[in-house]
Amino acid sequence: MTIYYNEIFQFVKKNVLDREVAQDITQETFTRAIKSADRNVIENERALLYRIAKNVMFDLYKEKYKVDKISFEEDYHIDESDNIEVTMIEDEQTAFLLKEVENLPTKRRQAFTLHIIDGYSREEVAKMMNITINAVEKHISRASNQIKENLGKKESDNDK
Incomplete structure (x- = not known):
């Protein structure tokens, strides 16, 4: 071995x-x-x-992803911004996006997170996930579309 x-x-x-x-x-x-x-x-x-x-x-x-989420929450508590309302809205939007990413199917979430959030190239993601570049592109595209669709639903629900 x-x-x-x-x-x-x-x-x-x-x-x-x-x-x-x-x-x-x-x-x-x-x-x-x-x-x-x-x-x-x-x-x-x-x-x-x-x-x-x-x-x-x-x-x-x-493990790294969990640490980033904790540090984000710490930033929220120590922020001394003059405009608290703007900060609260931004935090709510970020939390919603994180929730949407977490709700994606596993492979879709992995490809989306590795490429969009962590900045790996599509080729690197394909090697890490042991799938084709075409599959990576489909996962990223479907993840983006799913998140956009859910954002649209949220906005229309808020307008009611």
Whole structure:
């Protein structure tokens, strides 16, 4: 299994762009793979390692996403803006958008978040999610359309 270490490390490093984080993710990948090998017969070690590496990267992303939400809430409490009404409206809109993103189907949400929020290219998202670039584009397009549609519904509900 260790013969794939450098390959997995390069794959992770290419996706996270931070050498130390890539080393941590690679180490966690091999730790999980070894635990899995103790419980199950592994037919394709390389495929298992790639799958685990992607899962660890997504776990890290989810953890990071939660931290961003907490810091956003902290900013709300310490904001000393002169115009509280504008701040409250902006916060409400941001909260609504976050809720809409969270309500997207899993693959659609992942593609949308990785590309639009985190700034990864469509090609990078395709590699991270192990899907085609065309599929990434469809997920992003459908996510955008779904969010726009729900925003339109919210505005029409507010007009009533």
